[in-house]
Amino acid sequence: MIIDCHGHYTTEPDQLHDFRKRQIAALHDPTQRPSPALLRISDDELRASVEGAQLKFQRERGTDLTIFSPRAMGMAHHIGDAGVSLVWSQICNELIHRICSLYPNNFIGVCQLPQSPGVDPKNCIGELERCVKEFGFIGCNLNPDPSGGHWSGPPMSDRWWYPLYEKMVELDVPAMIHVSGSCNPNFHTTGAHYLNGDTTAFMQFLTSNLFNDFPTLKFIIPHGGGAVPYHWGRYRGLAQDMKLPPLEELLLQNVFFDTCVYHLPGIKLLTEVIPVENILFASEMVGAVRSIDPRTGHYYDDTKRYIDKVTTLSEHDRRKIFEDNARKVYGRLNARLERSKETVRA
Amino acid sequence: MIIDCHGHYTTEPDQLHDFRKRQIAALHDPTQRPSPALLRISDDELRASVEGAQLKFQRERGTDLTIFSPRAMGMAHHIGDAGVSLVWSQICNELIHRICSLYPNNFIGVCQLPQSPGVDPKNCIGELERCVKEFGFIGCNLNPDPSGGHWSGPPMSDRWWYPLYEKMVELDVPAMIHVSGSCNPNFHTTGAHYLNGDTTAFMQFLTSNLFNDFPTLKFIIPHGGGAVPYHWGRYRGLAQDMKLPPLEELLLQNVFFDTCVYHLPGIKLLTEVIPVENILFASEMVGAVRSIDPRTGHYYDDTKRYIDKVTTLSEHDRRKIFEDNARKVYGRLNARLERSKETVRA
Numbered sequence: 220m221i222i223d224c225h226g227h228y229t230t231e232p233d234q235l236h237d238f239r240k241r242q243i244a245a246l247h248d249p250t251q252r253p254s255p256a257l258l259r260i261s262d263d264e265l266r267a268s269v270e271g272a273q274l275k276f277q278r279e280r281g282t283d284l285t286i287f288s289p290r291a292m293g294m295a296h297h298i299g300d301a302g303v304s305l306v307w308s309q310i311c312n313e314l315i316h317r318i319c320s321l322y323p324n325n326f327i328g329v330c331q332l333p334q335s336p337g338v339d340p341k342n343c344i345g346e347l348e349r350c351v352k353e354f355g356f357i358g359c360n361l362n363p364d365p366s367g368g369h370w371s372g373p374p375m376s377d378r379w380w381y382p383l384y385e386k387m388v389e390l391d392v393p394a395m396i397h398v399s400g401s402c403n404p405n406f407h408t409t410g411a412h413y414l415n416g417d418t419t420a421f422m423q424f425l426t427s428n429l430f431n432d433f434p435t436l437k438f439i440i441p442h443g444g445g446a447v448p449y450h451w452g453r454y455r456g457l458a459q460d461m462k463l464p465p466l467e468e469l470l471l472q473n474v475f476f477d478t479c480v481y482h483l484p485g486i487k488l489l490t491e492v493i494p495v496e497n498i499l500f501a502s503e504m505v506g507a508v509r510s511i512d513p514r515t516g517h518y519y520d521d522t523k524r525y526i527d528k529v530t531t532l533s534e535h536d537r538r539k540i541f542e543d544n545a546r547k548v549y550g551r552l553n554a555r556l557e558r559s560k561e562t563v564r565a
Numbered sequence: 566m567i568i569d570c571h572g573h574y575t576t577e578p579d580q581l582h583d584f585r586k587r588q589i590a591a592l593h594d595p596t597q598r599p600s601p602a603l604l605r606i607s608d609d610e611l612r613a614s615v616e617g618a619q620l621k622f623q624r625e626r627g628t629d630l631t632i633f634s635p636r637a638m639g640m641a642h643h644i645g646d647a648g649v650s651l652v653w654s655q656i657c658n659e660l661i662h663r664i665c666s667l668y669p670n671n672f673i674g675v676c677q678l679p680q681s682p683g684v685d686p687k688n689c690i691g692e693l694e695r696c697v698k699e700f701g702f703i704g705c706n707l708n709p710d711p712s713g714g715h716w717s718g719p720p721m722s723d724r725w726w727y728p729l730y731e732k733m734v735e736l737d738v739p740a741m742i743h744v745s746g747s748c749n750p751n752f753h754t755t756g757a758h759y760l761n762g763d764t765t766a767f768m769q770f771l772t773s774n775l776f777n778d779f780p781t782l783k784f785i786i787p788h789g790g791g792a793v794p795y796h797w798g799r800y801r802g803l804a805q806d807m808k809l810p811p812l813e814e815l816l817l818q819n820v821f822f823d824t825c826v827y828h829l830p831g832i833k834l835l836t837e838v839i840p841v842e843n844i845l846f847a848s849e850m851v852g853a854v855r856s857i858d859p860r861t862g863h864y865y866d867d868t869k870r871y872i873d874k875v876t877t878l879s880e881h882d883r884r885k886i887f888e889d890n891a892r893k894v895y896g897r898l899n900a901r902l903e904r905s906k907e908t909v910r911a
Contacts (some may be wrong), residue, residue: 261756293902317889320710363745363751364751368716369716370714370716370752371714372751372753373750373751374750380742383638403716404719405709405710405716405718405719405720405765405766405769406716406765406768407769407772409803410768410771410772410800410803411761411768411769414792414796415761415764415765415792418757418760418761418764418792419751419752419753419757419761420758421754422752422756422757423751423757424755425756426753426756442796443795443796445760445792446761446764446791446792449789449792449794449795449826449829449834450789450826450831451828451830451831452827452828452831452858452865453755453756453788453826453827453828453854453865454756455755455827455828455858455865456853456854456856456858456865456866457755457853457854459856460854460856460858479797480795480796480798481796481799481802482797482799483800484797484834484837484838484897485795485796485797485834488795488830488831488832488833492828492830492831498645506800507801507802507803508798508799508802508806509802509806510802510805510806512798512801512802513805519799519801519802520802521797531859557580558858
């Protein structure tokens with residue numbers, strides 16, 4: 220089984236975008252807020268939105284299951300207040316749940332959280348719990364910078380985040396560290412802010428006691444870990460200069476990297492320097508880069524091809540990257556897959 | 566000849582640190598500002614500060630010349646106002662000049678600029694011109710975020726920066742894009758902010774018309790280009806999605822990467838994906854990482870070793886990386902080296 224741990228719902232029907240536009244237009248006049256109950260998207264529309272995209276790519280590329288979450292850029296936690304963020308998160312998560320219910324063999328959900336700049340992350344617990352307990356989601360996307368590129372909040376190692384971490388541990392769900400859109404003109408969203416968020420979070424973990432306090436807390440750093448594997452020597456050296464234990468010991472029980480790196484040399488480096496146990500297959504499709512690479516004739520984000528081509532990986536290694544590691548990092552995944560099988564059998 | 570294009574004066578005598586402390590202590594009481602004229606550091610003290618460090622490493626590692634600038638973290642443009650930044654930059658640049666004069670075969674200067682958050686970069690032109698014309702410096706370090714991790718200014722593609730670029734072109738000097746210390750608790754300086762600055766600047770260039778407006782403007786992106794080479798497929802794809810020309814055409818006449826990547830797999834990737842013409846040897850020593858890698862028995866930042874080990878590079882390629890590219894990117898370097906030779910002969 221090939222599990223893609225990083226897929227976003229980036230092919231949403233227009234009604235969702237219209238709702239969001241009206242929600243944003245009403246920021247300064249709450250009486251104009253659109254009613255979520257009036258957002259009508261049929262099952263057929265949901266099916267149509269993924270059939271020609273995510274499902275088609277799964278079939279073409281030979282992957283089986285996508286761990287699926289709302290569009291990352293769309294989370295835009297910096298827009299409006301915590302109330303706006305909650306309504307928007309609920310709607311987005313409910314759509315993910317409906318798609319996962321329509322295609323239980325193809326998608327399993329991960330939720331967006333109703334974060335808001337300056338608002339205590341405790342406010343995310345209710346939605347996380349609902350998504351996990353009622354919808355069967357197996358993780359969440361956690362934005363280390365809800366300000367959208369101003370980085371005005373505390374780092375992820377701060378106790379500010381601890382109540383959310385406690386709930387994640389209790390529910391046995393990991394978080395993918397994922398910033399949303401940038402509203403800072405310095406940071407291009409997918410070309411700078413995403414990768415910076417990944418790099419930044421890793422270094423926050425490296426310099427913190429977080430995993431002493433939460434030994435079973437797990438994070439996936441997407442986009443191949445930002446700059447981290449490329450600079451693995453730098454990080455090993457920085458940890459050593461700080462008299463910290465080796466990185467394997469310090470954080471590789473808790474921190475994992477996905478394979479959203481869109482060329483073979485990058486994937487080769489990732490698999491060469493990061494222990495194979497810490498790498499989870501992902502493609503981010505349909506995501507940041509949508510073209511076909513003229514040098515290969517294949518989509519840039521068809522990352523399975525690169526992994527298949529790394530000759531230094533054994534079949535056993537590949538199986539870990541494609542499946543086994545995801546089953547370990549997402550603690551609820553196995554039970555969820557069993558349930559899906561039963562549903563399909565029944 | 567082996568030219569290290571990225572070395573900082575990180576072994577400054579205590580008097581310099583004392584001066585800076587007093588300067589900072591006087592921020593709210595200008596009458597207490599220390600007089601630069603009373604900063605006394607002898608030639609012997611300057612010699613002692615580099616003999617056991619940068620010069621020793623040059624000898625041990627077999628490098629010849631370091632393109633040398635003040636400590637990057639020390640620039641701290643976010644401290645005080647433009648006046649404070651100017652005094653501090655002048656002092657730091659003068660020390661670099663003295664060291665370059667003491668060791669004309671070992672060091673050539675690059676200056677710190679008196680940037681200050683929110684202050685028009687025109688204010689840097691005077692100090693740049695002084696350093697180039699009076700001291701024989703061949704470049705400058707340009708901080709894309711003088712706010713120190715708040716990223717509150719305009720991107721480097723903004724016309725705000727153009728007067729400085731005009732002067733750089735006129736003087737035929739490149740800039741190394743280099744942030745300084747981070748005062749944002751989210752960003753560890755050497756483990757996140759430095760690399761984020763590199764990645765951010767690259768994407769600002771990619772999405773701009775800067776090199777149409779300044780076809781001969783040149784930037785070196787240090788630390789191996791931050792996350793960029795590792796994500797070269799992502800950048801190629803993003804440019805393609807935006808209907809931009811290939812990256813080689815779009816910006817590789819103007820943007821260069823150094824080799825401050827502290828392990829062999831990283832250097833292998835860099836030399837595999839980036840054209841050899843765009844790679845300049847550098848080690849950042851004495852810099853961010855100071856330990857010996859227990860896996861190799863050598864300093865992490867002894868990057869010459871990694872380049873020597875990349876079997877896919879020809880001797881001709883290696884010569885470009887070690888010497889020829891620096892001579893091309895730093896337009897004043899050749900003339901400067903000729904003059905040093907004459908001085909030594911005379």
